[in-house]
Amino acid sequence: MQIPFRKMHGLGNDFVIVDARAKALPLHPARIAALADRHRGIGCDQFITLEPAAPGADAFMRIHNPDGSEAGACGNATRCVAALLMAETGRDEVTIRTVSGELPAERLPGGMIRVDMGQPRLGWQDVPLAEEMDTAHLPLTLGEVADPAACSMGNPHATFFVEDLDALDWRVLGPQMENHPLFPQRANIGFAQVITPEHIRVAIWERGAGPTLACGSGACATLVNAHRRGLATRRAQVELPGGTLDLEWRLDGAVLMSGPVATSFLGQFDADAFPA
Structure with missing residues (x-):
């Protein structure tokens, strides 16, 4: 099965981006890890899959690390996907949904992309840490x-x-x-x-x-x-x-x-x- 992809980067943080909004693709952790390999695959810091999103967002962005594990957020990838969706829709504002929530993005004068990454979570359970402590000073x-x-x-x-x-x-x-x-x-x-x-x-x-x-x-x-x-x-x-x-x-x-x-x-x- 031939799958189109786009290679993008934000400040050298690079991504393989595939579009699975029309139909599901046979992409599983082992296959993603092989594709992310810089010597035997395409090579990337994160592998990004665009999926259908519920109303209120323009697309769902699924993020995988190069070892195949799933990540909850990636700011540079969000900007790249936002630029793609803006080019696709002709709009200067889009919303991307991730497993961690919705990320609004906008195009700034000069072509820069700005993303609202949401609020940081500061509680020890939210990081998460293995035990209760002050997250501003970890005893490490x-x-x-x-x-x-x-x-x-x-x-x-x-x-x-x-x-x-x-x-x-x-x-x-x-x-x-x-x-x-x-x-x-x-x-x-x-x-x-x-x-x-x-x-x-x-x-x-x-x-x-x-x-x-x-x-x-x-x-x-x-x-x-x-x-x-x-x-x-x-x-x-x-x-x-x-x-x-x-x-x-x-x-x-x-x-x-x-x-x-x-x-x-x-x-x-x-x-x-x-x-x-």
């Missing part, structure tokens, strides 16, 4: 990093604040903390250096994906956790390895994320060539 130490803050942006995030990001071997520390027993659903692990209250550098180890050039929900979590710790204002530029996102945590609780999207190429794959 790993090597030279300690005392992260945690929240959920539709998926679990923990943020360590460091003095010098360039001096930190975060690619070694990230997978160790991703699987810590405190995170029963694993977690995305961010390592953030606050340059000024309006400028934060961050590198993120994504659960099920590893190091990526950009993580939209991780950037949102970084701003939220930095503001909770008194390190940042409610609006800041969050600089990731692949580029910079404009983030605002509004007083009504919503986190707005703005940034670019791009299409790399179009293609099709033979589903039968990948394991079911």
Whole structure:
């Protein structure tokens, strides 16, 4: 079975996007993992499937990590899908439904896409954590990093604040903390250096994906956790390895994320060539 796809990215955070709104496609975790493989498949940070949505949304977006596991949120993919739906409908505003809720998006002057990522969830049960504690200060130490803050942006995030990001071997520390027993659903692990209250550098180890050039929900979590710790204002530029996102945590609780999207190429794959 030949399945068309589109390869897109937001700041280098790349996605394979397929359209299953007209009919269900034979895409299961093992097949998705094979397609996401960068050596034997197409390669991507997340595999995105568009599905029919109930009234009130333009499409349902299902997100899979490259290991085949399902994710609850992906900010950069949301912007990419929003751009596709805007081109399809001719509108500058669309709403995307995910397993974590509805995400309104709009096109800004200059072509940037802004997504309302919703309100961060700050309770220990919401992250979730394995036991009750203050999510602004987790009693965790790993090597030279300690005392992260945690929240959920539709998926679990923990943020360590460091003095010098360039001096930190975060690619070694990230997978160790991703699987810590405190995170029963694993977690995305961010390592953030606050340059000024309006400028934060961050590198993120994504659960099920590893190091990526950009993580939209991780950037949102970084701003939220930095503001909770008194390190940042409610609006800041969050600089990731692949580029910079404009983030605002509004007083009504919503986190707005703005940034670019791009299409790399179009293609099709033979589903039968990948394991079911």
